Amino acid sequence: MAKINNKDVLQSYILTTAKYDYSVHEKRILYRLVEMAQTETEGLKFSSGDCRKIQHDLFGYVDIEMPISDILVNEKDKNHKIAKEALESLSQKYLIYEDSEVWEKINIVLSPKIQKFHSIIKFKLEPKIWDCMLDFSKGFRKYELKTAMQFESVYSMRFYELMSNQKSPLSYSVEALKEMFQIQNKYKQINDFTKRVIDPAKKELDEKSPYSFTYKPEKPSRKIIGFTFFPVYNPQHRDDNLETAELRKKISPAWDLSRPVLQYLKHQFEFTSTEVKTHVELFKTAQSQIDDFVLFMSKVKARANRAKNPKGYLINAIRKELKQT
DNA sequence: ATGCCAAGACGGATGAACAG
């Protein structure tokens, strides 16, 4: 496997290999890792219900737990076989790191484990790998990683690399393109090349990537000898915040509820995060429909304190109030 | 999904025919 010299290279190594060599489930594990790293960076807590956990030991190794459902989308909910395969293969992927002082072999994941009963995946990460995830989680490389994860055609990947941040048109000869894609001996007819390579890639980039292109065949005579690609920027695909927000929403109610509301619920009524999450829809509606929701709660508070179950009292009071309005 | 192929269409190259 690749020999690397510093963290940047390590990053780009994961990125590039993720594009081509990783199965879809391995990719999902990596991407979840980045999301978890991001949550940690931002100081958000995982709610107790979702089984995610990050623990650091004295030596910088990181213990990760995530539910199997995190890496499954359409498949059956508790498919251990898929998780096993993904972990097995991920744990066999390694990098060789060498600088003037050390030589080391770094596995992407260490000691993978599956808690069958709870359907939880556990594994360790080398400090360097975790650093890498943290870095991904901060910058646009996370976006890159995500993009790398989502393309289906490898040619889309290559074109994405070519076109990202490209301002001026690019020209390539047919041979150069074929060599770039390692398909020198395929597509003897140029139209097949456009049909199977360029068009599908363009289609996928148009749909998913902020960087796409239009192209023009270069034919000084009848024969097409090359292509010129004109970059097209699709900013609407650049906005990955929406997606991140969606994801965070699932993790933390903080996203839906204003800070004062959340604070009030937690400190005055002693709601736990899970409880807030359970009723998050109700609180959300209340927050938007009741003029000053915090004031409303403070009014309820006095009466609620006398009730056996103050939280329940509040919930009922909110429901009642919402019915009226 | 990917690579290959057949048939017909197309475009440019060539050169014969023709007009001036």
Added chain:
DNA sequence: CTGTTCATCCGTCTTGGCAT
């Protein structure tokens, strides 16, 4: 003789289909 037009030819492209 020279320049223009047009038919013809050849290689390449397009379309659609087939096989894996």
